[in-house]
Amino acid sequence: xxxxxxxxxxxxxxxxxxESSLSQYMKAEGTLPGFDSFYEYFLSLPEVQNTSxxxxxxxxxxxxxxxxxxxxxxxxxxxxxxxxxxxxAAGCTLNETxxxxxxxxxxxxxxxxxxxxxxxxxxxxxxxxxxxxxLLDQFEETALK
Numbered sequence: 001x002x003x004x005x006x007x008x009x010x011x012x013x014x015x016x017x018x019e020s021s022l023s024q025y026m027k028a029e030g031t032l033p034g035f036d037s038f039y040e041y042f043l044s045l046p047e048v049q050n051t052s053x054x055x056x057x058x059x060x061x062x063x064x065x066x067x068x069x070x071x072x073x074x075x076x077x078x079x080x081x082x083x084x085x086x087x088x089a090a091g092c093t094l095n096e097t098x099x100x101x102x103x104x105x106x107x108x109x110x111x112x113x114x115x116x117x118x119x120x121x122x123x124x125x126x127x128x129x130x131x132x133x134x135l136l137d138q139f140e141e142t143a144l145k
Contacts, residue, residue, distance in 0.1 A: 070082065129144060
């Protein structure tokens with residue numbers, strides 16, 4: 001693997017003079033996300049592929065029609081809480097969940113935010129959406145909507 005220094009990357013970026021050149025560079029470097037939407041990314045995850053839609057609906061606690069809208073791409077930008085509920089329901093890893101939030105353009109998980117600390121703990125420990133809400137309530141934080 002070609003290990004480039006920050007200085008070399010900065011130099012390369014200074015020489016890029018158009019959006020198409022930037023796009024080509026990012027594709028070549030493997031830095032483009034590869035997914036245009038949350039639902040494409042979410043459906044590509046092995047955990048999701050091994051979980052039925054009915055189970056995702058049951059475990060997430062999200063209304064059935066809304067889940068289908070998300071999974072069919074009709075609801076392109078679900079809220080942070082809906083993404084978290086779906087990721088918890090599927091048993092996604094912390095990295096997968098963070099990536100899902102990024103792709104959806106939702107706020108990330110911040111280590112200095114008490115609620116987000118609890119959410120990170122829940123994800124890392126495989127808690128369900130319901131158990132996560134109980135934990136959030138225990139620490140007097142807003143439940144996942």
